Amino acid sequence: MQQNSIETRQLEALLDFYLEAGVDSFPGDDRVDWFELTRQQAALRQQGQEPRPAAQAPSGPDTGSADARDTRHSQFAPPVKTIPAQPIAPSSGQPAVIPDREIVGAARGLAATAATLDDLRSCLEAFDGCNLKLTAKKLVFADGNPDARLMFVGEAPGRDEDFQGKPFVGRSGQLLDSMLTAIGLDRSSAYIANVVPWRPPGNRTPTPQETEICKPFIQRQIELVNPDVLVFLGAASAKTLLGVQDGIRKMRGRWMQYPGNGKQIAAIATYHPAYLLRSPLEKRLSWRDFLSIREKLTSQ
Ligand code: URA
Numbered sequence: 001m002q003q004n005s006i007e008t009r010q011l012e013a014l015l016d017f018y019l020e021a022g023v024d025s026f027p028g029d030d031r032v033d034w035f036e037l038t039r040q041q042a043a044l045r046q047q048g049q050e051p052r053p054a055a056q057a058p059s060g061p062d063t064g065s066a067d068a069r070d071t072r073h074s075q076f077a078p079p080v081k082t083i084p085a086q087p088i089a090p091s092s093g094q095p096a097v098i099p100d101r102e103i104v105g106a107a108r109g110l111a112a113t114a115a116t117l118d119d120l121r122s123c124l125e126a127f128d129g130c131n132l133k134l135t136a137k138k139l140v141f142a143d144g145n146p147d148a149r150l151m152f153v154g155e156a157p158g159r160d161e162d163f164q165g166k167p168f169v170g171r172s173g174q175l176l177d178s179m180l181t182a183i184g185l186d187r188s189s190a191y192i193a194n195v196v197p198w199r200p201p202g203n204r205t206p207t208p209q210e211t212e213i214c215k216p217f218i219q220r221q222i223e224l225v226n227p228d229v230l231v232f233l234g235a236a237s238a239k240t241l242l243g244v245q246d247g248i249r250k251m252r253g254r255w256m257q258y259p260g261n262g263k264q265i266a267a268i269a270t271y272h273p274a275y276l277l278r279s280p281l282e283k284r285l286s287w288r289d290f291l292s293i294r295e296k297l298t299s300q
Pocket of ligand 1: 169172194
């Protein structure tokens, strides 16, 4: 009994690990062209028809033959019951999309319609153009004060953020809070968001396509908050929004300008708190950056 329950726990841990790592479908022996399947399913939906589950989808020329496989099995071993490839139904019930220029254009158009931050949040909730939404638990839109003069932008939410639906609430968020406290601020005097508002599975780096699709939304978010000082946490958000190519060591601590809504916003990049947790010696440089941020806020 005891042993059984340990095995069950171990199996659950293994499944959790797979999910964390972004595995979201059971691999069968049949090869499935998910892009083609998604296209076919979307076309059927458009015609008002309910697509067949993936297991019954027609085999394309590229699909392995189940018959041939069964024959192979019967030659060497008792027949094995194979589990057909089947996607775990995404919570939204939406098929995955193929990221392309059209989707980036749609994201841009949608973000531009948002007149307020609440509108923008609703736009993101309605937007199905980013596949990260299919695996994320929650939209991580923002935290802090939308009227603040200081805005932080990170890269993408992690596990804790995904659970709570708020940016920077895990260990790196706690460090960010301490750094804010050190310059006499807190979340009531700052607004915090990410370039990508859905957690990439297993905390992997967002792909360039995912980043490109989400970019119009964070750009609109910055326009609507209209801060006086913009802080990029880590190189990724600075590279995406400022188009700079330097690494964070070169870029951090240097004041730049971000083209805002009718004004140039003072912008600076600093080390990501997650990096500081791994490299605590670098905190001294971040401390300089935070002092410079405080100085900028008081002098403007
Ligand atoms: N890292 C980020 O870039 N953003 C978060 O919200 C949390 C961790």
